Amino acid sequence: MEFTQKQQIVESLSNYIARHESQNKAAQSLKNVSAATISQMMNNNWDLITDDMFRNVAAQIGSSTEWVYVETTDYVKMTLCLEDAKKHSMAMGIIGAAGSGKSQTAKLFAAKNKNAYVLSCNEFWNRKTFLTELLTAMGYDSAGLTVGDMMAEVVRRLKAKDEPIVVLDEADKLPDQVLYFFITLFNALEDLCALVMCATDHLEKRIRRGRKLNKKGHTEIYSRLGRKFIELGGVTSTDVFKICSANGISDKSMVKAVVEDCENDLRRVKRKIHAFKRQMA
Structure with a gap:
């Protein structure tokens, strides 16, 4: 290096x-x-x-030494939502297609703001794992604590912070028993801490389906999100042009090839640009 x-x-x-x-x-x-x-x-x-x-x-x-991140259309929209949520201690649900930059936007937001914590959720998490990850993100040790103790510690610590925000990235991966913690956190921290769930539209479909089936907690979660999910528009051609330019691809034919090949997926954009840069090396 x-x-x-x-x-x-x-x-x-x-x-x-x-x-x-x-x-x-x-x-x-x-x-x-x-x-x-x-x-x-x-x-x-x-x-x-x-x-x-x-x-x-x-x-x-969130430091990158090789890739230059660009403020895409979705980045701007999602950042504005996160800023609004943080300032006013709101709960929000943000959905967007895979590869639209949700995770990176959340990480960059946390990198620029105090008391902003991002959890990259996983399917295998149980309630204890979730709380351990949250306390770790906040800089606190959870060793020896029960689930109840950890929840109390999370709430106590967040109440003491100035305009805190917790972002649950890929929240659709969480099992129901962990997803219910969103209700617990909201009830304990309403008007004191922002809570944001980010995911693909699978999360919205899951919540709506749960409401129709009268599943425990789903109507409560939907209500606390303001009964609406904020949908990102997706990657645009203009976004891809900006990304290519910022990362050293200016040849018009190459840029056109990236636009046509990427399928509006930023991961594909990155891979295609790397392929062209290897050819140019």
Whole structure:
């Protein structure tokens, strides 16, 4: 890894630390990274820190040394929604197609704002895993705590923060027993903390279907989301043009090929651009 890349990661790390109560709290929010390692990075003592560790830190704090992110149409819309939710402690549901940039937008938002916590949800999470991940994202240890203790700690900590926001990315992956925690958090933190669920339209369909079947919790979740999901418009040709330009692809035929091949999926856009850059190298 180049020296300049490490400098960029450390600069991003400095901003990440500034959004936490202390450097140690920031370190606790990172997985497989010790407080000593963070201290060495910040003091420019890098000789014993591996490139893999730099990459690990960069991935968790939202720092990219190779790819330039662009403010797409959906990025702007979703960021405005997150800002509004954070400022007014609102609950929202945001849906968009796979590859529309929801996850990256949430991470970039958290990287720029204090007291913003993003959870990348998984199907295998149970209630304890969910709360452990949330406390870790906030920089707190959950060792030895029961589920009830962890929920109480989450609520207590969030109540003490200024305009906190919790974003549940890929919330449609959560099993019902964990999804119900959205109701618990809302009830305990209404008007004190923003709660946002992001997912594909599968989440909206799941909630609507649950309401029709009168399944436990689904009507309550729908009500707390304001009985409406905010839908992103998807990747546009203009977005793809901007991304190509920002990442070193200016040849019109190449740009056209990316637009025609990407199927409005930013992951495909990225892969196609990398392929062209390898050809140009």
